[in-house]
Amino acid sequence: MSGANAPAGPVDESRILAIVERHRHRDGPLLEILHEVQGALGCVPAAAVPVIARALNLSRAEVHGVVTFYHHFRSAPPGRRVLRLCRAESCQAAGSRALERHLTGRLGIGLGETTADGRITLEAVYCLGLCACSPAAMLDQEVHGRLTPDRLDALLDAGAKVKA
Amino acid sequence: MSTRVWVPRDAGALALGAEATARRLRAEARATGADIELRRNGSRGLYWLEPLVEVEGAAGRIAYGPVTEREVPDLLAAGMLQGAAHPLRIGPIEQHPWLATQQRLTFSRVGRIDPLDLGAWRAEGGGRGLARALELGPEATVNEVVESGLRGRGGAAFPTGIKWQTVQRQPPGQRYIACNADEGDSGTYSDRMLMEGDPFALIEGMAIAGIAVGATRGFVYLRVEYPHAFEVLGAAIAAARAAGLLGADLLGSGRSFDIELRLGAGAYICGEETSMLESLEGRRGEVRVRPPLPAEKGLFGAPTVVNNVITLATVPGILAGGAAAYREFGQARSRGTLPLQLAGNIRRGGLVERAFGLTVRELLEVYGGGSASGRPIRAVQIGGPLGAYLPASQFDTPLEYESLAAIGAMLGHGGVVAFDDTVDMLEMARYAMEFCAHESCGKCTPCRVGSVRGAEALDRIGRGEDRDRQIALVEELCDTMLQASLCGLGGMAPYPVLSAMKHFPEDFRRRGAGH
The missing domain is CATH 3.40.50.11540 (NADH-ubiquinone oxidoreductase 51kDa subunit)
Structure with missing residues (x-):
């Protein structure tokens, strides 16, 4: 799922068209296509929008409208790791506001931002369904519950060592 | 003959380290020559005990928990595979009162079988x-x-x-x-x-x-x-x-x-x-x-x-x-069972499937065991981010559709989130508006604009600016959202806001200098 090597400018049109072809037979295939494009490229780059629109016989506005409607789709690749911190009520009841302050302070970025070295993207998420072990977060595809500032630090440090 | 050992692969158990526990069990068993058959199940929903490891023997399934990776060698040395005593031994899991008093119809198999078997x-x-x-x-x-x-x-x-x-x-x-x-x-x-x-x-x-x-x-x-x-x-x-x-x-x-x-x-x-x-x-x-x-x-x-x-x-x-x-299960117009979900600041969080009719207090005390922090539970939110906040004086309400509707609350999908007495209900009311603004699809004005204006007004109340007028404005906005939104998002976001203002007025009047 790493988007570290995703292209910043032009996109490989044939790659995107191949993804469209794989889903064309479905009813209402656009979200499926966007999921796979983001899985392959780390994001849905703006340059991919007209390619998908043409292939599906939709307007660019329609595709752009869908990409921007859903919080999950991004137009730029994220950092090497993505930490999604739950901000919903159950996690708030168990201390997620303090975790959020700790993280933004430690990383020097706000929610929805990436550290300058591209190491980590911090995002808000609204419920991971781990509410019996709040506060919860997801580091890439890995779930973590009953988090404390110390445990979060340990997770981020362990990740940094692996990647170094 | 190998001993069958169950370790959940439920995301909640994984969030508490179940995968590391499973890996360690396999490795330690190999190292010590113990013959185990490691199976994966869902969670039984006793999340304060996850990762909950179960050993299958002649006397049924004996549970140990919470079993983190670090506890594995000690448990094996103590004779966990024979169901031996240990401080983490829970005993025969099906007889655990938290489970034995439930009426699991929809969840009858969850946690008991391999989900793909x-x-x-x-x-x-x-x-x-x-x-x-x-x-x-x-x-x-x-x-x-x-x-x-x-x-x-x-x-x-x-x-x-x-x-x-x-x-x-x-x-x-x-x-x-x-x-x-x-x-x-x-x-x-x-x-x-x-x-x-x-x-x-x-x-x-x-x-x-x-x-x-x-x-x-x-x-x-x-x-x-x-x-x-x-x-x-x-x-x-x-x-x-x-x-x-x-x-x-x-x-x-x-x-x-x-x-x-x-x-x-x-x-x-x-x-x-x-x-x-x-x-x-x-x-x-x-x-x-x-x-x-x-x-x-x-x-x-x-x-x-x-x-x-x-x-x-x-x-x-x-x-x-x-x-x-x-x-046969349930009462009046709420028939059958409902899987309730205990969450937030709660000591024993997890899934409680029972016939409709359990009161909020029974759920919080008998099953939940009070707050995780040990402080009094001041409020619960039932039914998700669009559900009302209930103060302790309403905790004797039965968890069924009509009783909750009668106090302006709703059961929703059965989630019950507990907050202790450190909660700031103004912040929770503001969050309800903020969340509605964040998630609004934008199609109707009461939701798209009302939620943004609501959050702004609540910010002013928090700063003590022009407080009485801002409170009146929030009430008016809520009324418009309730009456005129296209769907339940804008139409119900006022419930947590209005219930917080009604039941916890002190939180809306204690800050700033203004009147």
């Missing part, structure tokens, strides 16, 4: 509901669901059988079953647990719905925040197809039904049924104006049954055991 599923009653529906035929199957009194467990509580009847009576043509698995309410996780712990129950329920209303295709709209459920359910659909539980010839009946699993993309509004249909069709998840109802004109314009995961997964048991047996 069709043989175990069949041995525990799986498939009987579908077989009976095929025997009864469409009319009688719908009648069973009507008679059972089952109401939609997603939140709206609409009678399921009546919805099915409406679809059944549409002119002939393509129909769909659309399963709403976009469980976005904070404090709820029963859909996730079921899909990860007993996915065949959902598949069977959808197949029954398909037979009942004459639909040959079903969709599951699953939220992208649930990657573990996606994996398990995807594997289960493939296995069901291979076993003839889905496909062109259901259990040799000649009837056909198949399911396509689709992923959402992080939009809370897509849990609203018409917004979900738009999203399934590949568009922005903007709500549709009703009428027409989805039952008349739903997915791709065809009559569609839209039901929540728990609703559909409850149907096989109703068919297998009969509507009368299901109706």
